[in-house]
Amino acid sequence: MSPDQAIKPQQTTMGSQKLPFATDYMYLCHPAILKRMTEISDTAYMGYGFDEICLTAKEKIRQICKSPEADVHFITGGTQTNVVAIDALLQSYEGVLSTITGHIAVHEAGAVEATGHKVITLPEHNGKISVTDVENYLKTLYVDETSEHQVQPGMLYITHPTEVGTLYSLNELTEISRMCHHHHLKLFLDGARLGYGLAATETDITLPDIAKLCDAFYIGGTKVGALIGEALVFPRPDTVSHFFSQIKRHGFHLAKGWIIGLQFDTLFTDNLYFKISRHTIELAEKLRQGIQNAGLKFFIDSPTNQQFVICSAEQTQKLRENVDFEIWENLADGSKAIRFCVSWHTTEEQIDQLVQLLKETASSTL
Numbered sequence: 619m620s621p622d623q624a625i626k627p628q629q630t631t632m633g634s635q636k637l638p639f640a641t642d643y644m645y646l647c648h649p650a651i652l653k654r655m656t657e658i659s660d661t662a663y664m665g666y667g668f669d670e671i672c673l674t675a676k677e678k679i680r681q682i683c684k685s686p687e688a689d690v691h692f693i694t695g696g697t698q699t700n701v702v703a704i705d706a707l708l709q710s711y712e713g714v715l716s717t718i719t720g721h722i723a724v725h726e727a728g729a730v731e732a733t734g735h736k737v738i739t740l741p742e743h744n745g746k747i748s749v750t751d752v753e754n755y756l757k758t759l760y761v762d763e764t765s766e767h768q769v770q771p772g773m774l775y776i777t778h779p780t781e782v783g784t785l786y787s788l789n790e791l792t793e794i795s796r797m798c799h800h801h802h803l804k805l806f807l808d809g810a811r812l813g814y815g816l817a818a819t820e821t822d823i824t825l826p827d828i829a830k831l832c833d834a835f836y837i838g839g840t841k842v843g844a845l846i847g848e849a850l851v852f853p854r855p856d857t858v859s860h861f862f863s864q865i866k867r868h869g870f871h872l873a874k875g876w877i878i879g880l881q882f883d884t885l886f887t888d889n890l891y892f893k894i895s896r897h898t899i900e901l902a903e904k905l906r907q908g909i910q911n912a913g914l915k916f917f918i919d920s921p922t923n924q925q926f927v928i929c930s931a932e933q934t935q936k937l938r939e940n941v942d943f944e945i946w947e948n949l950a951d952g953s954k955a956i957r958f959c960v961s962w963h964t965t966e967e968q969i970d971q972l973v974q975l976l977k978e979t980a981s982s983t984l
Contacts (some may be wrong), residue, residue, distance in 0.1 A: 637942065639972060641841075642898075648894060651844065654883075654884050666873060667876070667878075671879045672883075674883055679837065688852060688853045692850075692879055692882065693850055694872055694878070697729050701732075701868060702864060703806060703836070704735060705730075706861055707773055707858060712735060712770050712771065713769040713771055715740060715755070715773065715803070719745060720808075722737055722808075738755075744919070749794055752801075772803065774805050775806050776808070777808040779924070783921070784920060785921060795831035805832045806835065808836065809837050811842065817892060818899055819921065833852070834850065834857065837849040837851065843890075843894050843962040844878075845877070847882070897962070904973075906925055913980050914928065915928045917946065924958070925957070927955070928955055930952070930953050931952055934954045934956060936979050936982070
């Protein structure tokens with residue numbers, strides 16, 4: 619079976635199990651990956667990414683990014699990738715700028731700051747950073763006579779899609795890159811859900827655009843069909859010296875590196891990564907339409923696989939009887955902003971079941 623033939627996962631029914639919309643890594647991995655793992659189970663490979671599968675996967679990523687000289691590294695997870703990339707790109711006295719909702723600022727338990735680099739938070743605008751806010755921060759810092767006593771910003775960290783599923787436009791990313799270059803800031807893009815951003819209907823950003831405009835970025839695998847793993851890309855060679863050693867020093871190297879390499883080799887064969895991402899977005903768009911038809915309000919306008927809905931406390935409790943989801947925010951009026959995550963494994967049947975439950979819940983609490 620080719621990766622093309624394995625785009626759609628097997629159908630599942632709700633049965634006694636709740637509908638799985640809590641996050642996008644609730645299932646093992648795409649069947650095409652599992653099949654390839656089974657096929658090579660009796661083959662021996664060199665460790666730490668020096669095998670032919672990893673080398674082939676890296677070359678495929680270089681080609682799709684149109685960055686023939688890029689350094690590509692496979693790392694076990696998103697937090698690990700953020701930590702080692704940020705630590706390697708910054709001087710010991712430097713910090714990293716992020717929105718106040720950025721993953722490194724909220725959901726990584728201070729992992730970046732444990733390396734000695736302060737996360738300097740700025741306001742968010744629908745999850746995104748503003749060039750104006752960054753420049754105002756820098757102006758305020760540098761006119762301060764005590765600026766040398768403060769943490770020096772050396773990098774801007776952004777996510778695409780953002781934590782709330784929103785997207786940067788190509789114009790926005792270009793302006794951010796230009797600003798970073800002007801102020802000698804490295805630009806690092808967290809792409810944990812990058813596939814879903816690239817597949818979104820309204821996006822105008824491509825992987826080559828990201829490679830051109832960023833100093834480093836990663837292509838998320840864990841949330842886009844892989845068992846584990848992310849592909850960290852430095853588009854320009856020698857951006858970081860001895861990076862292999864730095865990964866090892868942090869303890870983030872997988873001895874059986876080919877396990878991650880095989881997954882990305884599979885995902886970037888016959889455009890599987892983009893096909894399953896687009897499949898996910900199509901289902902997310904169907905869910906979005908279902909939410910609108912149920913008369914529920916959105917907490918934020920997200921064009922990607924995360925959909926945020928406002929529900930009363932009663933509606934939330936009723937939904938929880940049959941659906942796994944995340945309460946994103948407790949609102950002042952007692953209602954809840956809840957998140958439904960559509961994944962690479964989500965089926966049309968599951969979307970239909972969720973939409974029906976939303977309709978029933980909305981009508982029963984009117």
